[in-house]
Amino acid sequence: MTTEQRLLNAAKDLILEHGLINFSMSDVPRACGLSRACCYQNFRDKNEILAALCIEEVQVNIKAIQEQRFSDLIGTFSMVLRPLIFNHLKDKDRLALDHVFAELLALIHGLPEKMNSSFKAWFRVH
Template sequence: MLTNKETALLDAATELIREKGMIALNMSDVHKKAGYSRAAQYQSFSDKNSLLAALCMRELVQSTTAIEEQRYKELTADFTVVLRPVVYDYLKLSDRLMIDSAFGNMLKCVEALPEVEQFSFLKQGFAFLHAERTKAKNT
């Protein structure tokens, strides 16, 4: 469970990524936008890696929960972080393993969705993404 501070920092990071892009994300901008001190930020996220890993996990958990609770409209939101190869490649191995596990859980939920037109694009997208991730790991 995230604290209010962690949620504010992750929200700020998400907004900054949407505004400036992933490459321009700067830890200094995150704590300022969230209204916290630099020290407070580093108590929660020691570096950019830990911040990005937390963003990935939050997106995966929220999406998996939305599927499990049949709140499908929430799935149409764009993924800010987790589906970007540049983020995944940046993460430490331990964080990649954690993300892979959470992604696997979400993929199972997507595959279990009813075979209706509403979900066909989502299912095709995740099947493609799974194939791309598998191919990238094997190279």
């Protein structure tokens, strides 16, 4: 597992355990036994970690749709955090997040109409 993935897993666990309000970037490296410097070498700030969590989750959803494993779809971070953090992201992170969401929505629009309607409701796509 890469250092970046270890940090993301720790961040995810911390958010799920303590909530987003109590999430602190300084807790992330401690939770996975790494240094603060290591954390900042991989992520500039808290928003970059949150963006990475959103992107990771959308990529998991894309794969689940492609493999027709619809019960594996998740919305823990991407559906809640994207609107909250989007305006606070650097351009590079906004573009990356937009790209994966566009890919996900294109997959949803390509599904048969009955499934497409269910996904639109689930993702609140209008």
